[in-house]
Amino acid sequence: MVSKIAANKPNSYLLFNGDEAVARGALEANVKVAAAYPGTPSTEILEAIAGVAKQFGIYAEWSINEIVSMEVAVGASMAGVRSIVSMKHVGLNVASDAAMTLAYTGVVGGLVIAVCDDPAMHSSQNEQDTRYFAVHSNIPLLDAGSPQEAYEMTRDAFELSEKLQLPVIVRLTTRVAHGKARVQIREFQDLRRDAKFDKDGPKWVMVPQNALRQHRVLKGRLAEAARLVNASKFNVLEDNGKDVGIIGSGIGFYHAKSLLNPQQFSWLKLGFVYPFPRELVRKFASNLKKLIVVEELRPYVEDNLRGLDVEILGKNQLGLDEIGEFSPDGLRDAFAKLGFADPAQKPVCLDLPQRPPGLCPGCPHRAFYYALDTVNQFIKCDADKCSGCEICEYVCSAEKEHVFNPSKSRIRALRLNVLFNMAVTCRACIDAPCVKVCARDALSQSKENGVIIVDESKCDGCGWCIEACEYGAMTLHPVTRKVMVCDICGGEPACITECPESALTFAGRSDDKVVAGDIGCYTLGCLPPVSAVQTCLCMGAGISQAAGMVHAGVKDKAFAVIGDSTFFHGGMPGLLNIAYNKANVCVVVLDNRTVAMTGHQPTPESGKTAMGDDAKTVKIAAIAKSLGIDKVNVVDPYDIEQTRQLLRATMDFKGPSVIVVERPCPLKIEKGAVRQVQDSCNGCGVCVKAFGCPAISLTVERAEIDPTLCAGCGVCEQVCPFDAIRSIEQK
């Protein structure tokens, strides 16, 4: 299959998404260097260029983060060739240090910054509006409302950039970037430029005296841009001689035009939006009584209409807000409010369960989170379900003492008040106070799962441990007068299976650890049943957030989970910082050898470049050591027991440490042996309720594994307390 991007068929129509359209525009404009860090919905721009880079004599790279990619593009531009850097909106925050001053230095070769905003946050953590970054940085911005525009704008942006000697932002939104449409292409330009850096230009050295001068130069270039913008072909005026005009930018404008009768209004579609085309807008408004503004996110166009002698109908008047993206239905209702359209149909809403995204079958992240969740295993009671029936007490005494005698039970059903019942057993505390307080060394704690072990030959029934236990989990045996405590029955507790209210579950201790998260597939670990990830701010933030909590005095053991690519992107400074400032944080690098969330791009560890060449393989454990972390361990998350042991040792460790959790993304490798549920399954539901693999479903009697979904990782085999899951071959 030949890449469509490279098709040499001028004037033909091709199906491109907005990202591919940007890539095609850049190819036609003879771009020489392209760099990016993957980020939805911008990823396919560099992917498309890299796919044909060698054929076109282009250098394309996945940089380790957005500011690096921008600096690479800037270097190329300084050398006189055309370059493009692409990123998602929040990536521009990372690159902003370079971008802000780049406006001062200006460019030589045309430099296009393609930025994809994500209204409605389909795959992002905020919905910032890049049009305001253009104002903030003084960088001209073209706002694409369709793939055709994304293509045209990118192609022309290089020329505009060279004319103004400024970088130019081409802004897309998710519905443009990931929407596909018919795009009419043109021919490839051939500029034949040699790269050469003019070393004498003091404009590159931004010491104050040069920067002051360049700031003035920038303002001059902007004034030139402000003149060009009024005649730009991307600002399309369609005067139908009507009293009511509609102005807007981005795809929202086309949603509106699509559902209204075009002949009923005059239209002004803005594409070149910064600097703002004041003259053109004034001319458009001069014949109108009313001017309706249609734009997603912030009221950028609307704010620029102040002072016009026309009634402005903006976000407030239309009842449209700055949050989320426009739907045609929402727009229809807005126009209906003004009497310009019939209201949207309101179909009967069916009450159907949602299907949120989750970790895939076989995902090593799930295996790790499960191990983390069960580091210290104990039996947890859901007080909302517990009826106080005491069946668990009878079951326990029968299991352990072969009698039905609640006074010999290791679990206690408590009636705390009329409405509140709860069963309590040992919580397997870290640094268990019962063990510390025992004067006769009769108590110890299992290194494997945190269970308290009683040496009955040493226990004299003094009862200090009973005093020390906050949970009331230790009791004296009524006959032997030795202390007794729940030992989780070797992982197969009968009380859980026999509880008539299903109030008892097998759980780990989430209340003595904080788990700061980061950005990637593993953020989905915030979802039940693992519910492990407690924060997600920005790339690389988790490590430092965890450190901040520790320095503030949080007593819980602090973990920071971060993916391999996120670690390379923004985690390394945070890691060096905790090594230097001695924060008691365990950094867990969930290393699946790829940028999974954005579609499996290579990383510095994968040994391949964006163009498919071999590369040096950089090991994360080696980086951690060289950044000053002494305690660095590597573990395979598919081995739950080993992972748990390592985590237990870490729980007791004071100081910065790193665990590299290594297992390739299952979507990238061949499936293992599919697992099957055996007849010995008793339907306890641990594999579904605690582990939560989407390939496993649960009926009343037993679990079932869907063979078309099972990835064959085999972790469920280790999770099942009854040895009821085997691979098909084993059967």
Add this chain to the structure above:
Amino acid sequence: MTLDLIFTGIGGQGVVVLSDIFCEAALLDGFDVAKAEIHGMAQRGGSISAHVRVGEKVLSPLIEQGKADVIVGFEVLETARALTMLKPQGTVIVNTKYIPPSGQLVGSTKPLTTEALLAIIQEGALKVHQVDGLALAGKLGNFMVVNTILLGAVSALPNMPLKEASFQEAIASRLKEKYIKLNLKAFQLGRENVLLV
């Protein structure tokens, strides 16, 4: 002429690829086409749907509620969810496979069955073509072609403005050489499934 379709299913089922092929076929027949879809997070087992609009000139890729001519459902729950998009006189093509969402596994949402969902779909649309994609794919010995079977079914709908040959050409241009023959067979099987009803 305009034709608005919703392709819906679960991330990984091929909703994106199939709707791509549909768009390519529309392009071959000289139509304008626009499509909206979401990548990224939706890949991870979540709901996914693509809006496809075909016509002489298409401005916006998004379809209004209650305006879609056809829903192509890869899975019954997602198809039922998409019914709000369908015209009163619209058509549904549904693969009769139910994949319970993870919420249902943990017991936080009410249990549903394939039959209950199909009943909802039958009630919500004027014309419904049920396609047992897995069984048909089984005949060809490859479960991966369920989506191509559905495409065949779509292509055979009455009033479909796109030519059969355009679909076949679009399939051939999109797939790897070794899969083309199998998928063309699957396409034919899907066509017959609708034509023979």
